[in-house]
Amino acid sequence: MQKIRFALEGDYIELNQLLKLAGLCDSGGAGKMLVASGTVMVDGQPEMRKTCKIRSGQVVQLGDVRIQVD
Numbered sequence: 001m002q003k004i005r006f007a008l009e010g011d012y013i014e015l016n017q018l019l020k021l022a023g024l025c026d027s028g029g030a031g032k033m034l035v036a037s038g039t040v041m042v043d044g045q046p047e048m049r050k051t052c053k054i055r056s057g058q059v060v061q062l063g064d065v066r067i068q069v070d
Helices: 015-021 028-036
Strands: 002-006 040-042 059-062 065-069
Touching (some): 015 040, 015 059
Antiparallel strands (some): 040 059
16 A cells, blocks of 8 residues: 655645645546545545545545545
């Protein structure tokens, strides 16, 4: 499993933007499509809200990639 640590700047980041900045997709729009496909997990639960607010301490997983948000 690939593990990525993401340093949060501010209170939160939208899920689709996190996927883009972590390099898992090319754009925010592509991130929205990934979330809509039902393959993105937040803290072990499927997340379907494309602009869900991800805060420090949360873990996002897509396939075998895990993003720890700090």
